[in-house]
Amino acid sequence: MTSKGEETDLIIVGAGPAGLSAANKAAEYGLRVTVIDEFPEPGGRMLGQFHEESGHWWVGKQIADELIAEAGRRGVRIRCGVSVYGMLKVDDRFEVSTSIGALFAPRVLLATGAAEIPMPVQGWTLPGVMSIGAAQVMANVNFVKPGRRGLIVGINVLAMAIARELSVSGVSLAGIVLPPAGPLAGAAAKPKDNLELLMGLSHLAPSPILRMGSRIARSCNLAGWIANFFPRKGIRMWDIPLQLRTAAVSINGNERVESVTLAQVDAKGEILDGSQWEEPVDFVALAGGLYPLAELASVAGCPFIYTPELGGHLPLHSEQMRTPVEGLYVAGNITGVESALVAMSQGRLAAASIGVDADAIGSGGDRIVAEAMEEVGRTRAAALIQFQPGIAEARRGIYRLWQETIEVGV
Amino acid sequence: MKPPLILICRCEEVSMEQLETAYQSGSCTSRQLKMKTRATMGACQGRVCRRLVEAWLRAQDPHASLDAELLSCRPPIRPVSFGQLARGES
Numbered sequence: 001m002t003s004k005g006e007e008t009d010l011i012i013v014g015a016g017p018a019g020l021s022a023a024n025k026a027a028e029y030g031l032r033v034t035v036i037d038e039f040p041e042p043g044g045r046m047l048g049q050f051h052e053e054s055g056h057w058w059v060g061k062q063i064a065d066e067l068i069a070e071a072g073r074r075g076v077r078i079r080c081g082v083s084v085y086g087m088l089k090v091d092d093r094f095e096v097s098t099s100i101g102a103l104f105a106p107r108v109l110l111a112t113g114a115a116e117i118p119m120p121v122q123g124w125t126l127p128g129v130m131s132i133g134a135a136q137v138m139a140n141v142n143f144v145k146p147g148r149r150g151l152i153v154g155i156n157v158l159a160m161a162i163a164r165e166l167s168v169s170g171v172s173l174a175g176i177v178l179p180p181a182g183p184l185a186g187a188a189a190k191p192k193d194n195l196e197l198l199m200g201l202s203h204l205a206p207s208p209i210l211r212m213g214s215r216i217a218r219s220c221n222l223a224g225w226i227a228n229f230f231p232r233k234g235i236r237m238w239d240i241p242l243q244l245r246t247a248a249v250s251i252n253g254n255e256r257v258e259s260v261t262l263a264q265v266d267a268k269g270e271i272l273d274g275s276q277w278e279e280p281v282d283f284v285a286l287a288g289g290l291y292p293l294a295e296l297a298s299v300a301g302c303p304f305i306y307t308p309e310l311g312g313h314l315p316l317h318s319e320q321m322r323t324p325v326e327g328l329y330v331a332g333n334i335t336g337v338e339s340a341l342v343a344m345s346q347g348r349l350a351a352a353s354i355g356v357d358a359d360a361i362g363s364g365g366d367r368i369v370a371e372a373m374e375e376v377g378r379t380r381a382a383a384l385i386q387f388q389p390g391i392a393e394a395r396r397g398i399y400r401l402w403q404e405t406i407e408v409g410v
Numbered sequence: 411m412k413p414p415l416i417l418i419c420r421c422e423e424v425s426m427e428q429l430e431t432a433y434q435s436g437s438c439t440s441r442q443l444k445m446k447t448r449a450t451m452g453a454c455q456g457r458v459c460r461r462l463v464e465a466w467l468r469a470q471d472p473h474a475s476l477d478a479e480l481l482s483c484r485p486p487i488r489p490v491s492f493g494q495l496a497r498g499e500s
Binding site: 038083084085086087097099101115117118120121122124125182183184186288291293295296298299304306312313 | 415416417418420426455457458459461462465466468469470476477478479482483484485486487488490494497
């Protein structure tokens with residue numbers, strides 16, 4: 001049972017879009033690759049993702065199945081249900097501590113993805129309250145309805161995308177509402193800020209009001225005005241009431257969720273007197289957004305930078321996906337929250353850099369890396385889902401910092 | 411009426427009120443708040459509440475440092491049994 005002393009060329013932590021894409025590419029270059037993931041099956045968040053894109057459905061599970069099949073053909077070892085609890089560099093190789101023992105490799109790629117930011121509301125510890133991602137996994141991966149009728153608290157890209165998935169899966173939603181105003185929610189509780197966010201998403205919007213309205217509003221800078229006049233009852237988006245003027249006040253119930261107290265708010269997110277009512281629901285999904293999950297990079301001694309556009313604290317890395325710790329690489333949402341397609345191209349880029357560093361590619365390696373970098377740029381530019389505005393600029397800032405500090409040897 | 415209790419750190423059961431009290435008594439960095447209240451020090455090692463503690467602090471003091479070193483991660487970053495630790499020894 002114990003895997004003491006198991007040695008390989010490359011350990012990849014995370015079997016999602018970035019990790020699997022990198023594994024296949026690195027194996028193609030002739031490296032022995034082991035992929036580790038905490039979840040019982042490989043695929044990462046792709047397992048539960050699907051969305052409509054120019055007339056056809058993008059189904060993450062299919063993409064994951066293709067990547068897993070390719071990994072099988074290429075001899076990549078995938079070990080699921082295994083947690084990594086630490087890592088240490090001893091001489092020129094890493095010792096990766098896992099729940100099934102230590103693994104050793106001269107190179108490690110962290111493709112750990114992102115985690116959810118909670119959105120606390122009074123009563124958020126009651127059974128029946130879950131993160132929006134948990135609702136997604138229940139419905140789309142385990143095929144279990146999270147409840148009979150639910151409410152989503154928090155308006156963001158993730159909430160909208162998963163609300164759509166839940167609705168398609170036949171889960172009844174009472175609506176998507178704002179979190180309560182306060183020190184935890186910040187701008188997320190303000191109708192005006194949310195409207196600006198939605199304008200950035202208007203190409204996804206099925207509602208002509210949002211699509212047309214946002215175009216007009218953007219050109220006239222009318223977000224504040226619209227926030228004031230946004231219909232009190234909300235508008236229906238994919239049959240789900242999107243309530244930009246309603247906030248959750250508390251989640252109520254004795255043993256589990258029985259209802260949510262809601263209230264009307266003004267354009268600043270302040271509750272209007274006497275506007276409270278109780279909405280009967282049996283589950284609540286909290287949507288606070290995503291942040292890069294980078295604990296292992298921290299343990300490995302990688303320096304961090306704070307970049308709000310990319311989800312917060314992230315390990316410093318180069319455009320080629322190297323970190324300042326020699327032999328340690330990153331790819332996917334650990335480098336900033338973006339779509340699965342971007343993560344996949346980042347995985348292939350990381351594999352190219354690893355292939356060059358391990359002398360596995362031979363001549364022409366630099367060209368392969370350059371092409372992989374261009375592919376990341378193209379995928380990013382074409383991405384349908386942009387989690388935050390300003391991603392490309394924020395990334396340029398990180399690569400500039402890398403050049404100014406690491407490359408010149410500060 | 412007492413303000414409602416909102417838990418920030420579920421593992422260590424630290425409420426927003428306790429952060430407030432700690433902040434008033436002089437814990438004014440995220441690290442000091444952690445030391446004083448045990449927020450981010452539970453089984454999940456701050457994976458759930460770290461961002462909340464930082465957001466809350468920024469709301470009190472917009473200039474508060476969010477340096478990653480203040481709430482750094484230390485192994486083991488996942489719950490681990492003594493048996494696993496013993497097997498993993500190199």
